[in-house]
Amino acid sequence: MLADRSTRPTAPPVPPAGRGPAARRRRRRARGWLSAGLVAGAGGLAVAALAPPAPATTTVLVAARDLPAGSPLTGGDVVPAAWPRELVPPGALTSADGAVLAGPLGRGEPLTRTRTAGPGLLTGQPAGAVAALVDLPAGAPPGLAPGTRVDVLARVLDPVTGAVTGATALAVDVPVLAVAGGAPPGSSSAGPGGAWPGGGAGDGPGAVVVAVGASTAADLVAAAGRTVLVVRGT
Structure with missing residues (x-):
């Protein structure tokens, strides 16, 4: 006698693709990740909007x-x-x-x-040149400026009477590097181009800085107070 097929156990029906418990769990996880991503993105935009811009x-x-x-x-x-x-x-x-x-x-x-x-004052000058300060008791000639070519003379004085008996050339055809008028030589108030304010005759004792050799610089120091400047023509 054949067994009644209606009494046999049957397998549970297979849910359609994408509708089972596993699929629902995957969808829940995906929705959670998406929500977290949207929240994080919104937070980042809010921080970016509130943060001050980077300084220029x-x-x-x-x-x-x-x-x-x-x-x-x-x-x-x-x-x-x-x-x-x-x-x-x-x-x-x-x-x-x-x-x-x-x-x-x-x-x-x-x-x-x-x-x-x-x-530097000596930029472009020959190797071995030094910058020497020359006192000018009578003041610097009007219009004297850095770049002017000059001769530096020293008055020769009579040892007994102190009278001027002549002059000797200490430096010939040397460039002026800086000019000082009423301001003290070496003053920090030097203006552009190496000239101190107030330069020129009539401002009291003045000085100039010239580019010379080391031995000539020693002669200029020894002649301090007796020097005269002669401007050379162009």
Whole structure:
């Protein structure tokens, strides 16, 4: 006798693809990840909207290492650095070519106009030249300026009477590097181009700085107070 097929156990029906418990769990996890991603993205946008913008910067030159006063600067002595614009000091320099430090500069400090003495006085002069200060008791000739070619004479005085008996040439056809009028020689108030304010005759004792050889510089020192400047024609 055949068994009644209706009494046989049957396998549970297979749910359609994408509708079973596992599929539902996957969908729940996906929805959770999507929600978390949307929340994180919204939070990031809110932070970005509330955060202040990055400050604008300017490139300045700073000391690459500790530098002593009087150092003639070269490209390796300074490096560019980005500074916030509101923190850039006045007179910050963008080039160090020919600059000489007026005082020591610490590593990382910005290079400014007030921290330098400008180009060296002897820039472009022959090797061995020195800068010598020449006193002019009668004042510098009017219109004298750096670059003027001059002769420096010394008055010869009678050893007994002190009267002027002649003159001797100490330096011939030498360039003027800087001019001083009423301001004391070496004053920090030197203006652009190597001229001190108040230069010219009538401002009291003056002086000029000239480029000469070392031996001539010694002669000029010995003749202090007796020197006369003669301007050469162009």
